[in-house]
Amino acid sequence: TTKLNQPPSPWRLPVIGNLHQVSLHPHRAFRSLSLRYGPLMLLHFGRVPTLVVSSADAAHDVLKTHDLKFANRPKTKAVDIIMNGGRDIAFSSYGEYWRQMKSLCTIHLLGKRMVKSFEKVREEEIKIVIEKLEKASSSSLPVNLSRLLLNMSNDVICRVAMGRKYSREENTSNFENQLRKVMELLGSFPVGDYIPGLAWIDKLRGLDRKMEEVSKTFVEFLERVVQEHVDEVENKETLDFVDILLQIQREKTNGFELDRSDIRLIILDIFLGGTTTFFTAIDWAMILLIRHPESMKKLQEEIRMYSRHKLYVSEEEVEDMKYLKAVIKEVLRLHPPGPLLIPRELSEDIKLKGYDIAAGTMVFINAWAIHRDTEEWGQDAEDFKPERHLDLSLDFRGQDFKFIPFGSGRRLCPAIDFAITLIEVALANFVHRFNWRVENRPLGDDDEYYLAETTGIEVCRKYPLIAFPTSNLSTNYGTTTKINVSG
Numbered sequence: 001t002t003k004l005n006q007p008p009s010p011w012r013l014p015v016i017g018n019l020h021q022v023s024l025h026p027h028r029a030f031r032s033l034s035l036r037y038g039p040l041m042l043l044h045f046g047r048v049p050t051l052v053v054s055s056a057d058a059a060h061d062v063l064k065t066h067d068l069k070f071a072n073r074p075k076t077k078a079v080d081i082i083m084n085g086g087r088d089i090a091f092s093s094y095g096e097y098w099r100q101m102k103s104l105c106t107i108h109l110l111g112k113r114m115v116k117s118f119e120k121v122r123e124e125e126i127k128i129v130i131e132k133l134e135k136a137s138s139s140s141l142p143v144n145l146s147r148l149l150l151n152m153s154n155d156v157i158c159r160v161a162m163g164r165k166y167s168r169e170e171n172t173s174n175f176e177n178q179l180r181k182v183m184e185l186l187g188s189f190p191v192g193d194y195i196p197g198l199a200w201i202d203k204l205r206g207l208d209r210k211m212e213e214v215s216k217t218f219v220e221f222l223e224r225v226v227q228e229h230v231d232e233v234e235n236k237e238t239l240d241f242v243d244i245l246l247q248i249q250r251e252k253t254n255g256f257e258l259d260r261s262d263i264r265l266i267i268l269d270i271f272l273g274g275t276t277t278f279f280t281a282i283d284w285a286m287i288l289l290i291r292h293p294e295s296m297k298k299l300q301e302e303i304r305m306y307s308r309h310k311l312y313v314s315e316e317e318v319e320d321m322k323y324l325k326a327v328i329k330e331v332l333r334l335h336p337p338g339p340l341l342i343p344r345e346l347s348e349d350i351k352l353k354g355y356d357i358a359a360g361t362m363v364f365i366n367a368w369a370i371h372r373d374t375e376e377w378g379q380d381a382e383d384f385k386p387e388r389h390l391d392l393s394l395d396f397r398g399q400d401f402k403f404i405p406f407g408s409g410r411r412l413c414p415a416i417d418f419a420i421t422l423i424e425v426a427l428a429n430f431v432h433r434f435n436w437r438v439e440n441r442p443l444g445d446d447d448e449y450y451l452a453e454t455t456g457i458e459v460c461r462k463y464p465l466i467a468f469p470t471s472n473l474s475t476n477y478g479t480t481t482k483i484n485v486s487g
C-alpha cells in the first residue's frame, strides 16, 4: 500500500474507522469534511473503504468517464434479506439481470406513453386533496399538509402499480406501516456490514429478525396482489404495472423471462423509489414557497395566466409554465430527496484524478453538497431563487454534473418523467386554488423547525407541515365527483 496514492483521508480510529464522524446527517458531515480534505475523500466505515465525491468535476469522472466501473451497488444485509439478495433494479449489481429489469421498467412501465395513461389517476387523487383543503379552508382550520401529500403519493403509486388503493380504506395502515418499516430497515445501519466481528450486535438489536419479518409480510402481500390480478376476468380500460408485467411474463415480450418473484420485486422497488421521493419534493416545495411569498406570488400569477377560470390546472396547461418548472428545479437543487444518491461500488481498481481507488470501494456522490457549491452556483448558492433556472438550460437528466437530483449514467433514475409530471401538476393545483400560511413559531425558531431534516440516506422534512389554506374560489364543493374539471 505504500506505493498507492490514495485520496486524502481524515484521521481515523481503530476498528470503526471514520464511522464516528458520519453523524445523523451524513450529507452535511461529508460536506464539512470535504471542505478540508477535498472533493475526492477516502473514509473508512469499519473495514469498508468509502469514497466521497463532492464536486461536479469529480462526479463527472465517476458517473460518466468511469460509469461502467461504478455501476454496482454495495450489498448490505438489509438488501440481502429484504430485496431477495438484491435481485431487483435499484440494488442489484450491474449485469444482464439488472439490464433486463431496468430496460423493462424504463420502456414498459415508466415511459412517456405510460405516464400519460395515468393522467386521470393523478387528477382524481389531486382532487381528493383539494376537496379536503376546501373543507379546511371553509372552517378556517389548519391541515397536516405533509400527511395529505404522503397519502396522495402513496395512493397514486398504489393505483398505478396495483390498480387500486390497498390503503387506508382497508387496513392500509398495515401496508403503509410495512412500507415505512422497509424504508427504515434499508436505511438502517447494521454494524455487521462494516465490522463483521460485531455482527452479533445486530442480532441483539433484533435487526435480523425485523428484516426477515418485514420481508415475509411483503412477499405475502405482493403475492396476494399478483394472484388477484391473475384471477381477474374483466377487460380493463387502463392496465396497471402488475397487469403489464403479467402480460410480459405470458408473452415473453422482447425475450424477457419473468418469474413471480421478479414481478414482486419490481413492484416493491417502484414503491420504495416512488413514495417518499414524490412526497418529499412537494412537501419541500410547499414550505419553501410559503416562506418566500414573492416566489409564491410569481408562481400564482403564472398559473393564473395559463389557466384562467379553471378549477383544475391540467397537465397540458402546466407544460408551458416556465416559472413552475424553475421552482421545482430549485427545490430539487436545495433538497434532493436522496442527497447522497444511492451508493455505488467500484468493480475494479482504477486511477481517478491521479488517485488509486481499489475495487470494492463504496462510493457516495454528495449531490446535496454539489448543488450548494458556490463555485458552481455563485455566492447565493444556499438561497432559494427559482429565477436562477430561467436563464439556464440546465437539466436534471444526468448530463449536467452540477445538478444531479436523479443521479446520472447507467444508474440514472428511470422515473424522471413519471415523478416530474405528478410534482408539477400537484404543485400547480395546490398553489393555484389556495393561498397559504403557517404560524410563526412562539420561540422564533422558524428556520430550525420548518427546515429541519430527518436522518438517514433518504431525507425529508422532519416535522409535519401544518398549514392554513384559504381558498381562492367562492365555490362550495360537496364531493370530489362534483368538481367540474372544465370550470
Ligand code: HEM
Residues within 6 Å of the ligand: 089, 090, 091, 102, 269, 270, 271, 273, 274, 275, 277, 278, 281, 336, 337, 338, 341, 342, 343, 404, 405, 406, 407, 408, 409, 410, 411, 412, 413, 414, 415, 418, 419
Ligand atoms: C422526485 C422524485 C425522485 C427522485 C429525486 C429520485 C432520485 C433517484 C436517484 C438519485 C436514484 C439513484 C441514481 C444513481 O445512482 O445515479 C434513483 C434511482 C431509482 N429510482 Fe428514483 N427518484 C425519484 C422518483 C422515483 C419514482 C417515482 C420511482 C418509481 C416509480 C423511482 C424509481 C427508481 C429506481 C427503480 C431506481 C434505481 C435505478 C438503478 O439502480 O438503475 N424513482 N432515483
